[in-house]
Amino acid sequence: MPAPEERGNWLRRLFVRYPWHFSAIIGILCITWYGLRNRHIPEPPEVMFEVPAFELVDQDGAVFSSETMRGDVWVASFFFTSCPSICPRITKSMMELQTRLDEADVNVHLVSFSVDPENDTPEVLKRYAGTAGADEQRWRFVTGPLKDMEALVVGGFKTAMDPKQREGDVGMYDIAHTTKLVLIDQDGGVRGYYNTDPEGIDEVFHRSQHVLRAGGR
Numbered sequence: 001m002p003a004p005e006e007r008g009n010w011l012r013r014l015f016v017r018y019p020w021h022f023s024a025i026i027g028i029l030c031i032t033w034y035g036l037r038n039r040h041i042p043e044p045p046e047v048m049f050e051v052p053a054f055e056l057v058d059q060d061g062a063v064f065s066s067e068t069m070r071g072d073v074w075v076a077s078f079f080f081t082s083c084p085s086i087c088p089r090i091t092k093s094m095m096e097l098q099t100r101l102d103e104a105d106v107n108v109h110l111v112s113f114s115v116d117p118e119n120d121t122p123e124v125l126k127r128y129a130g131t132a133g134a135d136e137q138r139w140r141f142v143t144g145p146l147k148d149m150e151a152l153v154v155g156g157f158k159t160a161m162d163p164k165q166r167e168g169d170v171g172m173y174d175i176a177h178t179t180k181l182v183l184i185d186q187d188g189g190v191r192g193y194y195n196t197d198p199e200g201i202d203e204v205f206h207r208s209q210h211v212l213r214a215g216g217r
Contacts, residue, residue, distance in 0.1 A: 044210040047189035054152045056113075056144030059125035064111075064142050066188055073212045074109040075204060076182040078153060078161070080116030081128045086179050091132050093181065093196035098139055100205050108208045110139040115153060115161045115177045117143045157182055157190070185211050 051066060058064040077094050079087040094110055101108050114120035120128075125141035134141070143149070153161040162176035180193040181204050191211055194204040 044185075044214045045183070045191040045207055047185065047191060049158070049190055051184060051188045051190060052152075052156050054144075054148065054156060056142050056148060056152070057122055058143075059122050059129050059136070059141040061122040064140060069109065069111070069184070070188070071186050072107075072109050073186060073208055074111055074184050075208060076157065076184060077110070077112045078115055078157075078159060078177045079112055080114050080175060081120050081124055082116065083174070085174055090179055090181075090196055093201055094139065095133060096201055097181075097205060098135060100201070101138070101208075102135065104205075106205075106209055106212065108212060110134075112139070112141050113149065113153060114141070114143045115149065115175050116164070117146050117149045153177070183208055183211065186215065 053066045055063060055065040075094075075097065077090050079090050081087075091112070094112060098110060100106075101110075114125065120143050122143065125143060129136055129139070129141050144152075150161055153159055159178035159180065159182075160176055164175050178193075179196055181196060181200065182193055183191040183204055185191055192204075192207060194200040194207075
């Protein structure tokens with residue numbers, strides 16, 4: 001092994017022979033260091049309003065209230081199990097979000113509220129959760145008396161929930177409601193509404209982490 005003095009002379013000869021190469025390497029290292037030191041982490045979205053207190057039940061028949069999610073970041077969706085139109089897409093988007101959160105080990109929860117509580121009993125929601133492939137430790141399905149659901153969906157989340165409309169003569173019906181996913185922080189503050197397309201799923205995935213890192217207010 002060369003002595004320290006010999007190694008120093010060898011490095012000096014290399015620098016004299018290839019000054020531009022050394023300069024380029026040093027420049028790249030400086031740029032990388034500066035970028036890591038000054039990289040911008042986006043601020044979490046602002047609080048739009050707070051979801052009012054509520055008390056409903058989940059797919060296990062257990063009480064699910066505004067206090068249940070206190071301290072957690074969560075994403076809400078709205079659906080009903082017999083929906084003939086948009087709900088399968090909403091559930092698929094929530095499933096994709098669940099997969100991404102699982103893969104990244106991100107502690108964000110999911111909650112799906114039924115807009116057809118007269119049909120969607122806890123037992124019905126339990127079967128639906130199993131069929132959807134929901135991780136019930138992360139993803140809850142919630143129902144309750146119709147008037148309470150209307151008060152929460154319309155008055156609380158400020159989204160649509162129209163009366164049932166019969167679809168043709170086949171005995172099916174639809175309920176107009178939002179397709180948006182809603183991001184809620186640790187204190188029950190709504191942080192944003194997101195689409196169920198791939199861009200929307202990507203956005204709520206990242207935004208939820210920004211809120212999670214920021215912690216409670």
